[in-house]
Amino acid sequence: MTDLHARHKAVLPEWLALYYGRPLEITHGEGRHVWDADGNRYLDFFGGILTTMTAHALPEVTKAVAEQAGRIIHSSTLYLNRPMVELAERIAALSGIPDARVFFTTSGTEANDTALLLATAYRRSNQILAMRNSYHGRSFSAVSVTGNQAWSPTSLSPLQTLYVHGGVRTRGPYAGLDDARFTAACVADLEDLLGHTRDAAALIAEPVQGVGGFTSPPDGLYAAFREVLDRHGILWISDEVQTGWGRTGEHFWGWQAHAENGPPDMLTFAKGIGNGMSIGGVVARAEIMNCLDANSISTFGGSPVTMAAGLANLGYLLEHDLQGNARRVGGLLLERLRAIGAAVPAVREVRGRGLMIGVELVKPGTDEADPKAAGKVLEAAREGGLLIGKGGGHSTSVLRIAPPLSLTVAEAEEGASLLEHALRSI
């Protein structure tokens, strides 16, 4: 065990789990690569989810952060803050939500916390609908709507949460149904649930379940849900913490694959917008955002240094059409990984959208999830110079691939070859 690992274990919580038997100390990065303390270089196929959405050490963001930090580092919601107003204007315009208001936090968890606070206050109800296998963060209210029990350390809840089918397509009672039948079954399930309950405040859902293993419902599922929710006055919160900013390739926001009956009432974002800096937030229609009558949440959201990072990063990803890059390079990568997966018996399914690709592992010849195999592939990939993640509701048996959005075709091919090697080595 390295000295730093020993010190980490001695002073930090046991549940702050680290990847790898020999945990990595990342010391620096550039583009799609990072280096560890021993000087080893890795192709980063997980940085996109671990918050570096665009590229490591992106000069435009570094410069904006340094310039702002050189002027003033502070955080206050009590004084006018130019970069905060500018970023809020840009996000409101991009959100697709009419009469949008934006509130900044420092993480996705806090963003969801805020959205839940708003929804419960607006609707005067603490009942929330969430999806099975979902993940929304680890604060007290966010774990209360997290269906993925591996990530929900307490069942004590300030909310009454009811879980809905639909986030997972290829397992569970409706597996194997075609798009239309799957959607109809999930809608019937939701209607049945609402027939037995009081007025829920909101449905919170990830358009593509992230921690749950990169699973997507059929396009239009949440639009079909929306029709039912509207009849009950229930709000729709789209958790775009992983799916926002073009990551899914086809759309700028994940909810846009479900847009038929209009945008969500609120969306939450975080992670990639800061390209590694700590930004989260909520976009909501004004009447919902303004329903609170007391100053709320915390002082740190929207601090000028993080806002400067967000503005530079958002400008970069729009100018360079990184959504289009996610669609093109992600499409090639998905195709290549599907071909690799077809020849590896432990691979049950390769699925994804844009640069969000999941590789689900099972014990060969069975349908039984194999988290041990996922752990071994993670280690083998690291030995080969590739960083990937893992997740999945049926134990952590899904390899998660979410490279920075600026990934090149050559890097996609290199990463696919490294992953193939790791898969074959176990």
Ligand code: PMP
């Ligand atoms: N929502 C989703 C969909 C997430 O994937 C995450 C983080 N993995 C969160 C919320 C929480 O975000 P944060 O870690 O920034 O608190």
